[in-house]
Amino acid sequence: MKPSILNLLKKTVASLAPFQNLVLISLAAWAMHILLRVMLLFRNNPYGFPFVSKPDWFIFHAVCLDFLWICNALVVFVVVGALLAKIIGGQSNKAARAAIVAKVTTILYATFHAVILPFTLLDNEVQRFLGGHLSFGLVDTYKDTSSIAMFYDYVANDLSVPYLQFVVLALMLPATYGIYRLLCKGYRPCEGFYVKKSVIAMIIFYIASYLFIYVIWTGNSRMTKLRPVVSLVYNDLFVAKKVEGLAETDLGVYRSAYQNLWQKIEGDSDWTFSDAKEGNGLPLYRVPSAGLLNSEKLKAQREMQPNFVLVLMESQRGRNTGYMNPQIQPSPTPFMDSLAAHSHVWMRMHTSGVPTTGGVLSTHLGIPHHSRLAQATDLAHVTIPSFVSTLTENGYSTHYMSAADPAWDNLGVWMAKWYTAQHYNRNREDDSTFIDNAIEYVRDTLAKEGKPFLATLMTRSNHYPFNFAAGMTDEQKNLPLQERINVTMGYADRQIARFIHSIENEEWYKNTYVIIMADHGFPLGENGVSTISGGGFSNITWIPFFIHGKGLDAVRDTTPASQIDIAPTVLELAGFAVPNIFMGHNLLRGGLASTPTDSTDSASVPEPHELAGLSLGAYSGYAAIGLDGYRFIAKYPSQDETHIFADSDLRQENELTGKLQNEEGRLSATLDTLLKISDYSLEHGL
Template sequence: MKPNILNLLKKTAASFAPFQKLVLISLAAWTMHIILRVMLLFRSNPYGFPFVSKPDWFIFHAICLDFLWIVNALAVFAIVGCVIAKIAGKASRAATVAKVTTILYAVFHAVILPFTLLDNEVQRFLGGHLSFGLMDTYKDTSSIAMFYDYVANDLSVPYLQFVVLALMLPATYGLYRLLCKWYRPNDGFYVKKSVIAMLIFYIASYLFVYVIWTGNARMTKLRPVVSLVYKDLFEAKKVEGLAEADLGVYRTAYQNLWQKIEGDSLWEFSDAKEGNGLPLYRVPSAELLNSEKLKAQREMKPNFILVLMESQRGLNVGYMNPQIQPTPTPFMDSLAASSHVWMRMHTSGVPTTGGVLSTHLGIPHHSRLAQATDLAHVTLPSFVSTLTDSGYSTHYMSAADPAWDNLGVWTAKWYTALHYNREREDDSTFMDHAIEYVRDTLSKEGKPFLATLMTRSNHYPFNFAAGMTDEQKKLPLQERINVTMGYADRQLARFIRAVENEEWYKNTYVIVMADHGFPLGENGVSTMNGGGFSNVSWIPFFIHGKGLDAARDTTTAAQIDIAPTVLELAGFAVPNIFMGHNLLREHMADSVPEPVAGLSLGAYSGHAAIGLDGLRLVAKYPSQEETHTFAEADLRQEKELTRDQQSEEIRKKEDYLKATLDTLLKISDYSLERGL
């Protein structure tokens, strides 16, 4: 038996021998990819800011990912070449096959390397990967000329891209020639040490990237070009989007529903913009622009403090669940008692990128794309960009690294400045900085401001809070989250108490909310991509400030409503593509029918949810092969309305919700991909 196995290994090695130059090409190409990764991760972007704040958290994954795909490509070329050589039969033909295979493999890497450099530069300049969608957006010659101007004014090293482009292929070939001199295999059966080392490193790389230290945001950011091409060519085609022929029907259905929920005619959808394929584009009416209440708000020049609490799920917030004793969020509860509270607020996207982008854009997160990275090149205005353009000083302050999941690229488009320091990742030190900067700098600039604060300590696995005891860290997740939520609540209290006696605070709206919740086993779900149930979607949301009486509002709402609501408080009515509604329209208007209608809408990693007309539907999306229906008042979703238990009226409503969910998400996906 052993001699037979040995003979088989010898034959396999002998058949592969003519293709050994593929190994050398792979090693040379991998080395050049390492150099390109270092140049990407350890340099600043063209505007002088670090491309990533923690390059040490990315570089080893980048090296391993490149090694994995290069070895996979090597295996494909080698196997195909060996099969063809075997079919060819004669040794002379087999040698020719090996030579042709080697040349094709070299050409393959000679093409991939320049495109990798281009992808790196696109990430540095635009924040997203190279894609067919991006090339379609920037296909005209003016974009090429603009790219040259950007390179010339790169605050890292001007023109370095062109130098690298000119030298990378000769350098790779030179390295290959050096490897050829070192790598001289003996005749007969052998296993070269380098090949064994490659196999070992391949296994180690796979375990490191996919088992030991995973991270979807990092993997998206480090996605190699070959993966991008495959995704664009094959995966994107499998998804049925919104066809141009159907756009008119979907547009009409969406706009009619929006106007029905809004309950007035103060906004008009623009025919001019619709002709350009923008179904969401709407403009304020003359009546709204001349509104005395809007003018009064604008003359107030109010400040805004928007606090986004990481994973602060509604199921554990005290004022939303009076039965929880003691409450994990005593300060939030006390602040909510004197605020306008929306009890039925839902996130419009997960994870943090989904919640943050939905809040800013007024559109649900894309139902299938990694929006923060895949659509970074698309022009999408937010409520913050409107405030910034209107003279506000806008600052995004984050305890978590916004470059981690590409949020920094988006906030840089909208905000005056971004604040992050890896030494301030605990909410305590983060709030120290926020207190000092808001109180001593922002409030003294002589113009209104928006300060957005993104906390971190209440993050899975809920052991980040400073000062947690060993006993607390050993608690089950369902109990441990109360500890970290309580810690985040105390830091919020420190911030508010430090500024609430300042004179400018009297003219400030404080908005407190969560980016999303977190599933901890309710409804049989314990992972973020497991559905859109209330454990992940139901979040706290309230506004505290001048002119807002304490209220418990049961209007159905979602993060897409925040953008239009904030702009209304600021006194601005501008053309926009928000899908959400002004949540204070019953407060700001002279007369609005009661109760005010509402809509909640969100897309959650292969799932989606909609709340409308008294029901909330959670479904797999886009297939909708699995759906769950609850009464909207059942916020904890403890009693599912199964199909056989439903009345005929509820069944019709459920069918309507399925169709409406599909309509709205196709419209929103289309709009996100097109932008303005």
């Protein structure tokens, strides 16, 4: 038995011998890709800032990822070449014909890599300048000749090394050929020994690479950022084409359906949808009425020039927030509970996207996360204003402060578009040290600049696997996830309490709105789901959200809402009404009081309050809508799996699926309409 297996191995190795040059070409190409990755990850971007803050956390994934796709390409070419050699080999001159096929295959394989390498360099530069990958959508956006001239100007002013891109472009193929020739000299085949040794080594490294990036140290956002060009082309040609978006011919019908629903929920005539040139025919583009622009309410808010502190708390679940679930004793969030008792609280707030990129971008843009694309990376080239950009343009000093690296999932690219500055330091990733720095900067710098400010704080410690909080005991770290999250949520709550207590006695605090919310929740087995991409149930979508500040009474609001509503609501508080493509609604329409909150009883229960509302979100293959008293969840876009609950059933313990077929059909169609409209708007920008 053993001799026959050995003979088979020898025959297999012998059959690979004619294609041994493909192995050398693969190794040479891999070496050049490693060099390109180093030049991308360890360099500054063109604006003088590190491309990523932790290149050491990226480079090993990049090296392994490139090895995997290069080996896959090698196998394809070898198999095709071997089949052709077998087909045309015949009985006479078989070896000679096989050698010709192998030579042609080698030339084609070398040409393949000669094409891929320059496009990889271009993709790297697109990431450095625009934050997104090279794609057909980006080419369509920047297809005019002026973009080429603009790119040359950008290269000339690159704050890393000007013109280095052109030098690398000129030298990369000769350098790759030089590496190939060195490999040829260093490894001389001897009766198939080289082929066998190299192939075995490559197989071992292939398995190790796969296990490293897909099992040992995974990370979807990082993998998206590091996607090779071959993967981008494949996705654009085959995957994206299979998914039906919004056709231009259907745009008018969908636009009318969406706009009618928006006006029905908004319930006023302060805004008008417009087909003006500025909006490029976008279905979401709306402009404020003259009455709204001249209203005394907005004028009074503008004259106040209020400050804003927006706290985005990592994975803060509504299910584990004390004021949202009084039955939880003791409450994991005592400070949030006490502040909520004096604030306008939305009890039915849902995230509009997961993971963090989805929640954060939805909050800023007023549009749900894209239902199919990795928005933070795939659409980074699209120009989309946010509520922050409006504040910045109107004289606000806007600062994004994050305990987690915003470059990790490409959020830093988006924040740079809107904020005056962003702040991150890898030595301040614990919420305690992060909050220490935020206190100092807000109190001693922002508050003394003489202009209104927005400080956005993104926490980190309450992150899966919920053992990041400083000072956790071994006993706490060994608790089940369902209990351990209470420990880390409590830790994050204490850090936010320290921040608020450190500024609440400052004079400017009286003119400050504090907004506290989560980016998303986290599934911990409820509804049979325990992974963040496993569905759109309330365990991942239901989040805390409240606003505390001047003119806001203590209210328990049961209006269905989601993160897309935050952008128009914040601008209402700032007193600005500008043309926009927000899909959400102003949650304070008609409800902004003229006097500050004066409640002092921490045990008081605010009065219930409700407007017509809508909650909407897209969640990594799932989507959900809350409308007309129901919350509908579907696998999207197929909708071959659906669930429906009463909107008031926030813990979603009583499923109504199959009992409300008319409602399910209506909500299914509405969900599809809204997401096609929102996806279209995100892809086209403004």
